[in-house]
Amino acid sequence: MKLVIIGNGIAGNQVAFDVRKKDPDAQIVILSAEDVPEYDPCSLPYFLGGECGRMDVFRKTSKDYADGRIDLLYDSKVVSIDPENKTVTTHTGEKIGYDNLVLAHGGDLFIPPIPGIDTPGVFSCKQLGETQKLAAHKGTRAVVIGSGAIGIEAAEALKRKGYEVYIIELMDWILPSLFDEPTAKRLENELTGYGIQVFTHEKVLEIKGAGQVIAVVTDRRTIDCDTVVVATGVVPGTALAQTAGIETGRGIQVNRQMQTSVPDIYACGDCVETIDACTGEIAMFQLKHNAIEQAQVAARHILGEPVRYLGAYAFARAHFFDTHAATFGKTQRALDCVFGDKRIVEREDQNNYLRVVMLDNRIVGGQAIGTFADELGLLIGAMWRKDDFLDIAAKMRTLPKGGAVHAWPMVRLGTLLGM
């Protein structure tokens, strides 16, 4: 069997090494658009901020590929797929045949159509090459456009490097897809406390400068700066799949075995559109743990094992300086278009904050800052099991105080929810 994997990211490597572990004879080829072994994009902001060295971002070395007898071809950007003849074509025109093909090329950075976005001094923080350029850049004032997880982490990293940092967010609050307003406003206050200026509900109109960035113009103000970081999100790469006639929606469509609509072509990682394990809705959770799990499912199916993917889940953390926050599942805003009995449970204790989102008495999401976050995993478990909140509350009332040893998991959950 000849297995060709497009993309040398988390998902691609997981498929390659999982298949190699069980099939010593398969011929495995990874086509990488970059020129380094597998690295972890999640580590890049910490490399940028100097919290870890360049070597620490790598998950593999060239030796790992040699030991696993995996052919890693650098600078091979695949431009088209021919499912009839089972070949892929790279940008140099080279044709490579396959028996099984895995699309794991991930997402592309969304570049907003802002005038001046290609001015020197505008960087991103998604790929190693770009991040290295940003790390080597000498500047003093930086504007981060977008306040998703990457934007916040990049802002922290630049602040650590001594920059004066501004964050501009188009939506009403920072981290808009991960947190609800009350949680996000608290995080915004913390950021401001660390000296990072945050401007929400502002639109960037233009990046000024000829030959070098000198200012960012928004609909409210002009900020002088010498560095701009674009962190406006990641969109799944679907163009390549379309050349093979694979069905795509927001991402590449796959079934429960990670197969696309074209035979012998699989897809996994940031480029696919998947389902939420808890609600069954179509979801785009472009997160590392989902990429790893999808790749493990794809590898098992390629090896002919019976397997069925149960779905992805949202879990993310926001961490800067001494502030720690985490979120999982749905936000209140994401529930706005859903029918049902919605309830929010909030707890507050000094700087610590917990917010649990419930739908029809079942936990569907939660956000926490500080010590409450330390036990957030219990709530994720409750979401997973679809625990009935009314049931827990009723049982908590009937338990004898101090004598409910057998029910300690429930007591622990109930205590966290303030019952």
Place this chain on the structure above:
Amino acid sequence: MNMRREQLAIDPEKCTGCRRCMIACAMKHHGRIDPDLSRVNIIGLDSKDLNVPVICMACDTAPCIKVCPMNARIRQANGTVTTDTDVCIGCRACVYICPVGSPRINPYTGRTMTCDMCEGETEPWCVAACRQEKALTLCTQGSVSHRAARKAASKTKQFHTGG
């Protein structure tokens, strides 16, 4: 996947909340009498009337390994999952995703720490410290309690069926 050959079993009914296990753990790993440096965590529920020892159960599909941005959570040969403190940056992702809330933060370094089963010792120090109460016991592979514990640990964050 390395199945954990030995397993710590907890019995909250027997736990008196004396925290000797925490002191033993801190002594073993840091040589200091400081419960903050313990990998075992006794949590007091119901106004501290109910004490529960919380320890890492080294889930078969450990979610902490997958969410760590620095890839610092590593499955060891004995089946335990521990933090490589050289690369950990203290983001606490492993704490937040943990189904039992087990990784603890070293308050002096900000990095996380979890049970390594006192690798190399005849028996974990916390078990030795709890020999009288037996709220923390060591069960070996094949025993009923080992099977029960591993069954629970294989169910956390199950992401696929079949096989």
